[in-house]
C-alpha cells in the first residue's frame with residue numbers, strides 16, 4: 001500500500017524524508033514515499049484565498065483536504081492510496097491531524113514540546129494513527145462520536161487526547177486496544193497492514209524510550225559571537241536572521257517569557273535583529289512578536305528544528321525554545337553553558 005507524504009510550501013523537505021525513513025524502518029506492506037512540497041504557485045492555483053499562504057494563520061479542514069485532493073489529482077495518485085499533508089498552518093479546531101477518505105493532514109507544530117523529542121517521532125506516529133483510523137472508518141466528521149475514538153485516554157492509538165500533552169502516553173504504549181483490534185477484524189483490514197502498523201508504532205516507542213535515558217548527558221556550551229552566529233560546542237547552527245534573533249533573545253532571558261509580553265522587548269529584539277541582519281526592519285519584528293500572528297511560531301519551529309538536526313536528541317530539551325508553562329517560553333540551559341558576546345546581550 002502506497003502512502004505519499006508531502007507538505008505545504010514552508011515545510012522542509014528534510015523533515016518529510018526523516019518521517020519517511022522512520023516509517024519505512026520496519027519492512028512491511030506499506031511503503032512511504034517523500035514527495036516535493038506544494039509550491040506557492042500550485043497553492044494559488046487551487047484556491048485564490050491561498051495566495052499568500054505564509055500569512056494565513058489557520059485553515060478549515062475543508063481547505064486542507066481540498067489541497068490534498070488537488071495534489072492527488074495533479075499527481076495521479078490512486079483513490080486507495082494515501083496522501084499525507086504536513087503543514088505548520090494551524091487548523092481551525094486545533095487538532096493534531098485529521099482524516100477524510102484517504103487524505104490526511106498533520107499539524108507539525110510543537111511535537112518537540114509534546115514528546116520532548118525530535119518532532120519526527122510524533123509526526124510519524126500521527127501518520128500511522130490516521131491510516132489506521134481511515135481503515136476502520138473513522139474520519140474527522142464522525143471522530144467525536146465514533147465508539148472507537150476514546151475520549152478518556154486509555155493508551156490506545158485511538159485516544160482523542162483533548163489535552164494535547166497526553167499524546168505522549170500513546171507513543172509510549174504503542175498499543176491498539178482490544179475493541180479497536182476487533183473493529184479492524186470486523187472490517188477485514190489486512191492482517192499484514194495491522195502488523196506493519198504495530199511494528200512501526202513499536203519502533204517509535206523503542207526510539208522514544210531509548211532516548212529517555214539521561215545517563216551520560218554531556219552538555220556543550222552555546223556561543224553567540226559578535227555577529228550573532230550560533231554554535232553549540234563546535235557545531236554551527238545554520239539558520240536565517242529571524243530565527244537567530246528569536247533564539248538570541250530567549251537565550252538572554254533568565255526566566256520564562258510570555259508571548260504577549262514580547263512587545264515590551266520590541267526595542268531590544270529589534271536591536272538584535274539589526275545587528276544580526278545588518279539592516280533591520282521594524283515591520284518584520286512587529287510581525288515576529290505579534291502574539292496572534294504566525295511568525296513567532298514558525299521561527300521558533302525553525303530554530304528548534306535546526307538545533308534538533310545538530311545535537312543528540314537526549315540533549316534537545318536543554319537547547320530549544322520550549323513552552324514551559326501556558327504560553328510562556330524559555331531555554332532551560334543554565335548560565336554556565338551560555339557564552340554570549342556582549343554585542344549580543346540585551
Ligand SMILES: [Zn+2]
Nearest residue numbers: 156158177180
Ligand atoms: Zn482503542
